[in-house]
Amino acid sequence: MRVRAQQDSLTRNNRQDSHEAALLIEGLSVDYGNLRALSDVNLRLDAGTVCAVLGMNGSGKSTLFKAISGVIRPSAGTVRIGGQSTRQAQRAGILGYMPQAESVDWDFPVSVRDVVxxxxxxxxxxxxxxxxxxxxxxxxxxxxxGLTDLADRQIGELSGGQKKRAFLARALAQQAKVLLLDEPFAGVDTVSATTMIRVLRDLASEGVAVLITVHDIENIDRLADSAVLLRGRVVYQGTPTSVVEPENLALAFGGGQ
Structure with a gap:
């Protein structure tokens, strides 16, 4: 009941202040055939904030990002980016999307500079x-x-962390107002992780809103202003400190609902 009440309150606040939201998601559901991947997701992200989305594999994190970015069509609900539809936001260049590494063709003959x-x-x-x-x-x-010395290198020749930094640079060059980063810290080295955290915090200080999926809780307090636990729906939302409390993590990673 506590989670349900929290979601109801969040939805009411979203509807009251939707003109101020950098990203506003209301009642979002996504189905793959007979499988419901996301159910009634409500989420608000204000300008100048970083929100981390945590959940186990199959929890719907990547599906959420694909729905926000228009890659897949929701079964229900709405997504507004700066008060605009996803298509309008993309045309205006205010939405930036950094996909998971697995969705990129690293053999394509382009340099780091080309990608950015x-x-x-x-x-x-x-x-x-x-x-x-x-x-x-x-x-x-x-x-x-930090990739100036590698700007002419073919993108596939970079390390995992350097590739992630290259795609973060692409989002920087775009000057997007809302950034979606899907698992940017997966398999990266310490230097790349530290660099990306610094860049994202700098972007937030300049008013950019960042929604980022993460697989674990390492560095979440340095990175995020708020965090969401996802398990096909939002099971908890709060500060990074409260999200990592065992009873809350159990909602997303354990047996509880």
Whole structure:
């Protein structure tokens, strides 16, 4: 009952203050045939905040991101990004999406610089001809994530952590206002993890809203302002400190509901 009441309260607050939300999800459900992957998810993310989404494999984390980014169509519910639909937000360039490494073709013959420059495509128009501003923002993003010396390297030749930093740089170059990062810390080295945490906190201080899926709780207090436990639905939402309490983690990773 406590979780249900918390969700009802969250939904009411979302509806009252929806004009202020960077990302607002209401009653989101996703079905794969007869399988319900997500059920009645309500989530609010304000500008300048980082929210971590935790859950075991199959909990619906990647499905949530695909629904937000328009990759899959929800069975029910709505997603508003800065008060706009997903399609409108993508056209305006305010939504950035960093996918899991498994969904990327690392053999594609593009350099790190090429990948980061892709973040500027929406601002280039149909010709895809980069202007000086596009090139400058690309180089700046590469520098921020510490990959200047590897800018001409083929993307597949990078280490796991360096690849993640390259795709974070692409989101930086895009200058998105809402960022979705799907498991960016999976399999990365300490240097890359530390760099990405610093960059994300800097982005939040500049008003960017960040929603990020994480597989474990390491560094969550350094990274996030709030956290959500997902198990096909939101089973708990609170501060990073409260989320990692054993009785709450049990809701998402244990036998309890």
């Amino acid at each position: 420059l892709m973040g500027r495509y929406g601002a280039m128009g149909p010709s895809r001809r980069p202007r000086r501003e596009d090139k400058d923002l690309t180089e700046r993003a590469i520098r921020i994530v």
